[in-house]
Amino acid sequence: MVQLTTEPVIVKTPAGQLEGDLVMPPPARAVVLFAHGSGSSRRSPRNRAVAESLHNAGFGTLLLDMLTPAEASTDQRTHEYRFDIDLLTERLTPAVDALGSWRSTRGMPVGLFGASTGAAAAMKAASRRPDRVTAVVSRGGRPDLGGDGLAEVQAPTLLIVGGDDREVLNLNRQAAELLTSLPLTDVKIEIVPHAGHLFEERGALEKVSELAGRWFCKYLGAGHSKQTGPDGGHFKPPEPRRRPPMM
Secondary structure, three states, X not given: OOEEEEEEEEEEEXXXXXEEEEEOOOOOOOEEEEEOOXXXXXXXXXXXXXXXXXXHOOOEEXXXXXXXXXXXXXXXXXXXXXXXXXXXXXXXXXXXXXXXXXXXOOOOOEEEEEEOHHHHHHHHHHHHOOOOEEEEXXXXXXXXXXXXXXXXXXOOEEEEEEOOOHXXXXXXXXXXXXXXXXXXXHEEEEEEXXXXXXXXXXXXXXXXXXHHHHHHHHHHOOXXXXXXXXOOOOOEEEEEOOOOOOO
């Protein structure tokens, strides 16, 4: 097995610096930026599980805190920021720009993976950077919170919803109808049977990873459907290492 390394990175925004974890497997030719859901962070175990699967499919990943440490502390007490989609979009968009400037990711196609409220921010960031964002995947997301920005999304979009998460499924169907800039073939809803909002059921998150990997393989022009590392086996999950932040 090949051991991957997590590289700590900093994304600068007008409100302050955001911390992220960048992992780039040796064969990676595209990178997926994760937008976590309300009340979560870059350490989300569900997003990290999906990211690990994408590493084995040949993709790099960036898991990003979408709030500054001070904002995150406030949000834990007040829930002030987690549903502020415009604010979250303003954090995600500079991260897309940063991926275009860092040496290890410069020029690579970018995909966005959004969960919960992070899905709406991913949609709006995609609409703001149509020349950079090539595909979007939502997991149990609230893309409907993207509002008018949905009509401007040009990146092919996959909406993954648990079959038992009926209210969110209905909201995703409504959101799909608003993605009017996309041909029908580039908008798809995938239902994971018997799964709830958090995909905690046996095999549910693995199905999410499989569906996301296929979508990104199709539209990012990179990766491979057979999830293996360069030695024919899986990559080992990355272990954090202390490195100077990328500027």
